[in-house]
Amino acid sequence: MFCYQCQETAGCSGCTQMGVCGKKPEVAAMQDLLVYVSKGLSAVTTQLRKEGTKVSEETNHLITWNLFTTITNANFDNEAIIARIHNTLSVRRTLILQVKDTSGLPEAAFWDIKTKDGSDASDDVLFAKAKEAGVLSTKDEDIRSLRELITYGLKGLSAYSKHANVLLSDDPEIDAFLQRALAATLDDSLTADDLVALTLETGNYGVRGMAMLDTANTGAYGNPEITRVNIGVGKNPGILVSGHDLKDLEMLLEQTQGTGVDVYTHSEMLPAHYYPAFKKYPNFVGNYGNAWWKQKEEFERFHGPILMTTNCIVPPKDSYKDRLYTTGAAGYPGCTHIDGEIGAQKDFSALIEQAKHCSAPEELEHGEIIGGFAHNQVLALASQIVEAVNSGAIKKFVVMAGCDGRANSRNYYTDFARALPKDAVILTAGCAKYKYNKLNLGDINGIPRVLDAGQCNDSYSLAVIALKLKEVFGLDDINDLPIVYNIAWYEQKAVIVLLALLALGVKNIHLGPTLPAFLSPNVAKILTDTFGIAGIGTVEDDLKLFFGK
Numbered sequence: 001m002f003c004y005q006c007q008e009t010a011g012c013s014g015c016t017q018m019g020v021c022g023k024k025p026e027v028a029a030m031q032d033l034l035v036y037v038s039k040g041l042s043a044v045t046t047q048l049r050k051e052g053t054k055v056s057e058e059t060n061h062l063i064t065w066n067l068f069t070t071i072t073n074a075n076f077d078n079e080a081i082i083a084r085i086h087n088t089l090s091v092r093r094t095l096i097l098q099v100k101d102t103s104g105l106p107e108a109a110f111w112d113i114k115t116k117d118g119s120d121a122s123d124d125v126l127f128a129k130a131k132e133a134g135v136l137s138t139k140d141e142d143i144r145s146l147r148e149l150i151t152y153g154l155k156g157l158s159a160y161s162k163h164a165n166v167l168l169s170d171d172p173e174i175d176a177f178l179q180r181a182l183a184a185t186l187d188d189s190l191t192a193d194d195l196v197a198l199t200l201e202t203g204n205y206g207v208r209g210m211a212m213l214d215t216a217n218t219g220a221y222g223n224p225e226i227t228r229v230n231i232g233v234g235k236n237p238g239i240l241v242s243g244h245d246l247k248d249l250e251m252l253l254e255q256t257q258g259t260g261v262d263v264y265t266h267s268e269m270l271p272a273h274y275y276p277a278f279k280k281y282p283n284f285v286g287n288y289g290n291a292w293w294k295q296k297e298e299f300e301r302f303h304g305p306i307l308m309t310t311n312c313i314v315p316p317k318d319s320y321k322d323r324l325y326t327t328g329a330a331g332y333p334g335c336t337h338i339d340g341e342i343g344a345q346k347d348f349s350a351l352i353e354q355a356k357h358c359s360a361p362e363e364l365e366h367g368e369i370i371g372g373f374a375h376n377q378v379l380a381l382a383s384q385i386v387e388a389v390n391s392g393a394i395k396k397f398v399v400m401a402g403c404d405g406r407a408n409s410r411n412y413y414t415d416f417a418r419a420l421p422k423d424a425v426i427l428t429a430g431c432a433k434y435k436y437n438k439l440n441l442g443d444i445n446g447i448p449r450v451l452d453a454g455q456c457n458d459s460y461s462l463a464v465i466a467l468k469l470k471e472v473f474g475l476d477d478i479n480d481l482p483i484v485y486n487i488a489w490y491e492q493k494a495v496i497v498l499l500a501l502l503a504l505g506v507k508n509i510h511l512g513p514t515l516p517a518f519l520s521p522n523v524a525k526i527l528t529d530t531f532g533i534a535g536i537g538t539v540e541d542d543l544k545l546f547f548g549k
């Protein structure tokens with residue numbers, strides 16, 4: 001296997017024996033193959049569009065769902081991944097017959113597993129092909145780096161698209177781009193310069209994808225508002241919901257009414273509490289635990305069923321594996337998967353029945369945390385914020401959005417938040433916030449010093465806020481704002497967030513705890529020279545760099 005798509009990749013270069021995330025070589029192989037056949041299908045759909053043939057919504061959804069399945073910590077279930085490969089090939093077989101001119105299509109558009117008698121070849125054939133189709137199949141390291149950067153950005157974009165799709169929001173132009181870009185990563189005629197341009201285009205569509213999701217979320221559930229979220233526990237048994245899919249949470253809340261079972265959020269589901277629509281449920285008790293990587297201890301102590309709607313799954317301990325359920329693009333072998341197509345009601349009765357026989361969660365902590373500072377809420381506070389900036393009470397905003405992770409080096413973010421000057425305000429989104437959202441950093445004239453906009457996709461909110469502040473302060477350039485960017489990344493959603501910020505013109509982003517292993521020295525240099533991207537240093541050095549003290 002060879003995988004280097006996340007920040008925790010082995011030795012900061014690549015997982016080759018087994019994923020640090022727990023991904024086994026056979027799962028890595030089938031994920032590579034799923035990406036490969038999705039690229040082949042995308043080449044076909046892109047050609048069909050060129051010829052004026054419409055591509056169905058189902059095909060668009062199939063491709064985004066496939067990519068989402070291969071995101072770090074989303075799906076470890078090889079059978080489910082192999083089923084998706086078969087399904088993708090079957091759709092491609094039908095569609096390629098509609099292509100008038102197949103001469104420019106890549107090999108991936110034709111590769112098949114049907115034997116001469118029409119039956120499917122054995123899984124050995126799949127594994128043999130996966131070996132040829134993986135990341136290292138691109139020999140030039142700069143081209144490989146750019147192809148992977150684009151592919152990972154598209155994986156993030158796919159995840160956000162899928163969340164919007166389940167709320168019945170679609171943008172066929174995003175799908176058309178996503179498929180064109182995927183197909184382009186197989187095109188040997190494209191130069192490094194072409195791929196750099198495509199990387200930026202991916203960022204533009206990242207902005208559009210996050211905007212679509214923002215509209216879908218706020219349209220369905222209202223605008224996030226300042227909210228205090230309980231981090232303690234109640235006396236009833238509970239179901240814990242993790243991941244990013246708000247629609248799943250809504251269905252679960254509806255189905256648990258009157259059952260005596262409470263519902264808690266975990267990790268990236270915390271921001272659900274900020275939406276007005278979820279406040280009406282009396283059994284929506286609070287947020288349990290911390291970021292994804294602490295789940296082994298925390299899930300054990302929760303005692304009740306856990307629903308993983310997306311990444312990040314940590315391979316579960318046997319002590320709670322029978323209480324771990326997956327849905328959507330998430331999957332884990334041996335854990336029950338709750339099916340449900342887009343637009344369909346899912347049946348969560350198995351979790352609810354199991355919960356009734358579980359004891360209440362064990363208290364990990366108590367108190368409250370505050371959040372809900374997405375763009376609408378922050379813009380409602382704009383005059384207060386502008387006044388604080390003009391009076392000098394707030395000197396700087398520090399965007400610390402992104403992901404959390406296991407590495408000890410991430411304690412940097414806790415130390416950095418703690419050491420910030422008292423006139424600095426943190427703008428955050430994503431699970432990175434758990435490094436400092438319980439530190440009680442106080443407020444400035446009533447404005448909390450940690451403003452949590454929501455999930456990682458709500459980094460879009462932070463961009464909207466920045467653009468609004470630029471307008472309010474009458475600036476020409478977003479980089480003239482008193483905002484610095486110190487972003488933590490882990491998986492591929494953070495890649496699309498980064499590309500989106502670059503597309504919006506944001507410069508000098510610091511990215512940590514390490515720069516992506518998939519950036520070759522030359523590609524890293526392009527990002528540094530063009531956008532001022534840099535890594536992190538020590539807390540002391542970075543404070544000097546950002547604040548001159």
Ligand code: SF4
Pocket residue numbers: 003004005006007008009010014015018019020021022023028072073
């Ligand atoms: Fe390694 Fe990350 Fe890939 Fe898992 S997702 S195999 S940890 S690089």
Ligand code: SF3
Pocket residue numbers: 073244267268292311312402403404430431432455456457490491493494
């Ligand atoms: Fe976290 Fe997995 Fe990225 Fe949505 S839950 S931010 S790491």
